Amino acid sequence: MGETIEKPALETSLKEEEANDDEEGDESFEELGLDPRLIRALTKKKVSIAKPTPIQRVAIPLILEGKDVVAQAKTGSGKTLAYLLPLLHKLFANFGSKKKLAPSAFILVPSGELCQQVFKELSSLIDMCKVQLKAVQLTSNMPVSGMSAALSGPPHILVSTPACVAKCLSAGVIQSSSIGDSLEILVLDEADLLLSFGYEDDLKALTALLPRSCQCLLMSATSSADVDKLKKLILHNPYILTLPEVEGVKDEAIPKNVQQFWVSCSDRDKLLHILALLKLELVQKKVLIFTNSIDISFRLKLFLEKFGIKSAVLNAELPQNSRLHILEEFNAGLFDYLIATDDNESKEKEQANGESLGGSRKSKNRSKQKVDTEFGVVRGIDFKNVHTVINYNMPRSPAGYVHRIGRTGRAYSTGASVSLVSSDEVEILEEIKTFLGDDKDKDSDLIVPFPLLTQNAVESLRYRAEDTAKSVTKVAVREARAQDLRNEILNSEKLKAHFEANPRDLDLLKHDKVLSKKPPAPHLRDVPDYLIDQKTKEASKIIKLARAAMGINNSGRRQGFKRKHRKNKDPLKTFSVEASKRTSKGGMKREAKESDETRRKKKKSF
């Protein structure tokens, strides 16, 4: 174990972080040594950003010093700015210093959606700083000619996926040798997903071209064997900034300001239960609902429509423009309910089952209708103001749960999750609880039964729900899914042209259009008062009052006053840091850990 010249710098960072946690309000981006133009840009953002989050406080100085960093911090903790700010600072400083043949920085993410999100954040910072830095985003579905045009120059920063970089290399759009000469910083964002998205070979090929001097940053919300593999593959002697989860405090994986509930119900009763939750207004909007297959999403959408509840469906078979537009509309508060099918597993399963486009196995064009392999609804997408996440189906893994629930409680907001758990899903619920650190011997349940939904309330809707569910047949689902896809393919072209000219015109195409042919029957649209018991009425009132108290208007947007938030309710503040520095050879290991006492102090403030 040897001390090195780098250790004092790390200790300083940690001390600052501890001090800042004790005296809220003192820490600043200036103290981190960032370019003043970037700090000004942060204050000019729609929601002004004044203070760094814990992960930013620790990661930014290390990245500015040129260190390789692995940052594992919970969802919504501000990891994107933790790497974008120092990356831009460094490129500003070196601007124009040397003529290059390839970009100086690559930011690689697993999905087209993330590409777009990171690119938007990056471009807005560059614009606000008024610097002549050029960034481009590329995804694999672009033609080679388009890639070539985008990379001419070349731009300073490329935001892309590993597969797309591989495509650029094999098409000769980027020369292997120019990467060796030009690349200064490589960022792998959502690193835990990159390998499971099948990018391992692409990343290995890229690694072989990296110059020794290239600084590598790896960002992730969960730790996994895949992250470890990537660390070994790409990083030299990195600083590892981790969640306390790694030290056995796993509940920190979900931000503390998210209340987690579950409801026990049979698979058959899931439609009934979700109807009760939404129709009786027992959960706060906006609501993001996860299912495990595209057909289930459409069945749910059609079912809810019959009761006058409009929703949009987001899934991997939609064209990318549509998906991006749905996300933008939802984030802008144009509709309250979004039903998403989230993970790769369901894509693979559906492809194997020939389920694409309404499940038509006969279609000759099936291979063309493959879902987009660069699609990722959950990981890393910054959904705005989602108050409730509902698991209509349970995710297949604890990591999937963490990522789903992480779509609420982002930045300075509170949130809730409700998981509908059938008898088949009890096992995964138990696995998730164990993963999160639930101690069966102590009374410390992190996921508790949802108290606002009574059996009476559910039963009051049973007859209507069951009757209506029968009318949502497999044929109806297949037709709706095919119709939605046709609409969205048409929209996609219109969207592309229109939004190039009018980027802010989100109202043009609403994605929560009704798909069923008949309008909802009046007796289903409005639940008669006599059906709702007193307890449910009170519960619904509480939810509405809470919504009003939080300053959220009917469109799901916050009113224009600054909420005072409690520090302990803030996921951006609950990051704890352990940093260790390891060398791959030589056995040298340096560690700077938060002391137990410091952690206890932090815990007290919750």
Ligand SMILES: Nc1ncnc2c1ncn2[C@@H]1O[C@H](COP(=O)(O)OP(=O)(O)OP(=O)(O)O)[C@@H](O)[C@H]1O
């Ligand atoms: N210092 C800050 N102060 C306030 N808000 C911030 C700050 N940094 C980032 N945010 C906001 O917090 C939200 C979440 O940030 P970000 O998307 O980077 O989270 P993340 O850690 O990457 O989450 P995930 O693991 O889910 O991708 C964003 O809306 C971002 O604008």
